[in-house]
Amino acid sequence: MERAKNRTKSTVRSKVEHVFAVMKLKFGFVKLRYRGLKKNATQLFAVCALVNLYLARKKLLLLAPA
Numbered sequence: 001m002e003r004a005k006n007r008t009k010s011t012v013r014s015k016v017e018h019v020f021a022v023m024k025l026k027f028g029f030v031k032l033r034y035r036g037l038k039k040n041a042t043q044l045f046a047v048c049a050l051v052n053l054y055l056a057r058k059k060l061l062l063l064a065p066a
Helices: 002-027 037-053 057-063
Strands: none
Touching: 002 037, 037 057
């Protein structure tokens, strides 16, 4: 039972950690400057949108008309 729980946690963690790795390595979202909550939130949302596009790029390219 404990092994099954750990396996479930591990699969979820690996999916989530991959997204944060892309966010940090590809888009340089490592440190935040103190610019205000609204500006930091806006930058975070923009980076999240870019990460979603980056991770879905292969599927999007297959759907694009030639």
